Amino acid sequence: MAVSGNAGFGAAVGSHRAAFRGWRRTRPFWGGFLLLLAGIELLLIPLSGILIHGAVKLVVYIGIGGVFGVLLGVLLIACGLLLWLNPVHRTFYAIAGVLLAVLSFIASNFGGFFIGMLLGIIGGSMGFGWTPSADQPARRPLDPPRRGGRVMAAAVLPLLLASTTLVGPNAAHDTTPPQQQGCILWILCLPLPAPSLSPTPAATQPASADAGNGTTPGSSPSPGSTSQPSTSAGSTSGSQSKSKTAAGTPGVEASSATSVIVAGSATLDGMSYQGTAQVPTASGTMTMMKFIMSSLTLTGDVRATVTQNGQATVTTNSSLDFSGGVVLYATELSGSLLGVPITLTPGNVVTVLLRLVNSLTPLVPVTMTNVTTHDFLVASDSLQANDLNITSG
Amino acid sequence: MSVENPSPQTPATPPGQPARVPTTGKVRWRRFSILMIPTAAVAAVMVGLTATGSIAASISVSGNAFEVTSTQLRGTGFEQFGSIATQANGTQHPVAVSVIRNATLQSLCQSVAVGPFTLVLRAGAGSTPVSADNLVVDADQLSGNATFTNIAIGQDAGTLTGVPGTTGASGGFGEQAGTIVITNLRQHTWLTTAGTFTLPGLSLSFSRSGC
Numbered sequence: 001m002a003v004s005g006n007a008g009f010g011a012a013v014g015s016h017r018a019a020f021r022g023w024r025r026t027r028p029f030w031g032g033f034l035l036l037l038a039g040i041e042l043l044l045i046p047l048s049g050i051l052i053h054g055a056v057k058l059v060v061y062i063g064i065g066g067v068f069g070v071l072l073g074v075l076l077i078a079c080g081l082l083l084w085l086n087p088v089h090r091t092f093y094a095i096a097g098v099l100l101a102v103l104s105f106i107a108s109n110f111g112g113f114f115i116g117m118l119l120g121i122i123g124g125s126m127g128f129g130w131t132p133s134a135d136q137p138a139r140r141p142l143d144p145p146r147r148g149g150r151v152m153a154a155a156v157l158p159l160l161l162a163s164t165t166l167v168g169p170n171a172a173h174d175t176t177p178p179q180q181q182g183c184i185l186w187i188l189c190l191p192l193p194a195p196s197l198s199p200t201p202a203a204t205q206p207a208s209a210d211a212g213n214g215t216t217p218g219s220s221p222s223p224g225s226t227s228q229p230s231t232s233a234g235s236t237s238g239s240q241s242k243s244k245t246a247a248g249t250p251g252v253e254a255s256s257a258t259s260v261i262v263a264g265s266a267t268l269d270g271m272s273y274q275g276t277a278q279v280p281t282a283s284g285t286m287t288m289m290k291f292i293m294s295s296l297t298l299t300g301d302v303r304a305t306v307t308q309n310g311q312a313t314v315t316t317n318s319s320l321d322f323s324g325g326v327v328l329y330a331t332e333l334s335g336s337l338l339g340v341p342i343t344l345t346p347g348n349v350v351t352v353l354l355r356l357v358n359s360l361t362p363l364v365p366v367t368m369t370n371v372t373t374h375d376f377l378v379a380s381d382s383l384q385a386n387d388l389n390i391t392s393g
Numbered sequence: 394m395s396v397e398n399p400s401p402q403t404p405a406t407p408p409g410q411p412a413r414v415p416t417t418g419k420v421r422w423r424r425f426s427i428l429m430i431p432t433a434a435v436a437a438v439m440v441g442l443t444a445t446g447s448i449a450a451s452i453s454v455s456g457n458a459f460e461v462t463s464t465q466l467r468g469t470g471f472e473q474f475g476s477i478a479t480q481a482n483g484t485q486h487p488v489a490v491s492v493i494r495n496a497t498l499q500s501l502c503q504s505v506a507v508g509p510f511t512l513v514l515r516a517g518a519g520s521t522p523v524s525a526d527n528l529v530v531d532a533d534q535l536s537g538n539a540t541f542t543n544i545a546i547g548q549d550a551g552t553l554t555g556v557p558g559t560t561g562a563s564g565g566f567g568e569q570a571g572t573i574v575i576t577n578l579r580q581h582t583w584l585t586t587a588g589t590f591t592l593p594g595l596s597l598s599f600s601r602s603g604c
Contacts, residue, residue, distance in 0.1 A: 070453075109454055128428040129424040130421070255567060308566060388536060392488050
């Protein structure tokens with residue numbers, strides 16, 4: 001029945017516009033358009049940084065949740081386009097679009113912070129509501145067929161808001177009393193309290209009052225977040241397998257990036273120099289000094305700089321306290337010991353001496369000042385980092 | 394059946410008076426409401442359940458005008474490694490990627506710049522904190538007071554095992570820990586994603602200032 005086309009797109013501007021108008025009137029144009037916008041909006045939030053910065057590598061880390069959100073955006077765009085291109089099946093595409101839009105609330109950043117979800121719901125419903133007017137030939141297409149219908153539709157949004165406010169308090173009713181705030185709706189708080197909302201799509205997010213109802217018995221936090229046991233982590237000192245040098249190797253591979261720690265002072269408790277170790281890296285092994293100690297405290301403008309690919313990441317702390325089974329590997333360690341500047345590198349004179357007295361050094365805490373450590377790999381049972389500040393770039 | 398006609402149709406359709414009269418249509422608002430009302434109700438229930446933390450949401454946001462703060466973050470299974478975000482013009486921008494397998498965040502606040510406004514999302518201010526699984530944050534700035542257990546710093550980022558399935562580039566600088574507690578966390582991020590996010594006491598607001 002529907003004979004349509006891109007007739008006249010190549011002709012003069014007047015007929016061009018007329019042809020477009022004809023094309024537009026013969027299909028649920030605005031419904032499809034809103035669905036399209038919804039899909040684009042949902043896609044933009046997770047992808048904008050990637051598009052702007054070209055950081056395609058980062059997509060890898062998005063994981064299943066993010067991929068699902070992106071998929072929803074693509075499907076919504078597809079629904080919008082199919083509403084235009086295949087209006088005969090508009091009911092299917094419209095309902096699919098509405099369902100996807102509702103789903104986007106949990107799957108894609110709260111439905112693109114409500115905007116995409118609302119656009120999708122309204123667009124899909126408009127596509128659903130669009131009907132060919134075979135009985136009444138096109139007089140003035142923007143004439144509303146029935147005034148009552150439009151009024152009813154306009155009443156939907158306030159109704160939606162009202163239902164949200166009902167849902168909210170009910171859900172929270174049997175729990176702690178919610179602390180009311182200047183929010184209009186269950187979650188959406190605008191700067192000003194607005195008792196009456198105009199039913200325009202842009203201004204009305206389906207959200208509701210009350211920010212602070214924190215607790216609900218039904219809302220259990222995700223499993224195991226406070227429990228101690230963890231996978232993996234510090235397997236450093238345990239399994240020493242690979243090569244058979246004096247100190248053995250750590251159970252982990254060291255990074256081959258350039259790293260330097262500078263600290264005003266370092267206190268090494270129960271320190272014992274273990275000799276050199278062949279530490280595996282991604283590109284062969286690296287000869288490093290191995291120290292073990294019961295605790296290591298760095299204070300005085302502690303600054304760790306890691307340089308990879310010509311870019312530096314700087315971590316500063318007011319203090320770093322490693323304690324319990326501290327193992328430190330480094331290619332160079334320098335500083336002042338009792339005012340005497342010393343530099344330790346694998347195999348130099350000082351380290352040979354250190355090796356000789358390694359049964360004595362654990363007895364006294366060693367404090368060095370103006371310490372610099374190169375290419376470090378450190379593991380410990382616990383670390384307290386005060387005033388941590390990481391800056392990249 | 395809809396048939397797409399290419400351009401030769403032009404003479405048959407005079408301007409302003411399309412010939413395809415029977416196929417024009419319009420939105421019947423009553424019919425619109427038939428779908429809109431139940432959908433709105435379902436959406437409202439979903440919003441309500443999310444705001445009480447009963448349903449977990451999935452979050453994935455990127456863009457550098459995005460900030461996350463929390464009074465206390467507790468996590469099990471922690472990894473951090475450097476990564477490079479390459480801009481379209483070739484400029485390389487380093488970021489520190491933090492990955493936490495299970496995290497709870499007390500008084501979470503996230504702010505996103507949306508045009509001239511800043512959308513501020515708060516949750517977990519009550520006794521139930523926000524919880525997130527497989528939280529990935531690419532930050533170019535991070536501050537707080539941190540306590541780690543079973544930590545290894547300087548490990549090859551390609552061999553990290555704190556969060557199964559997620560590692561950095563081989564040879565890169567990485568660290569991992571069994572548990573992590575950060576108080577007064579503040580991050581300036583490029584990308585934040587979490588597989589699931591439960592957000593008890595969720596509130597969204599627009600404001601001029603961020604978190």
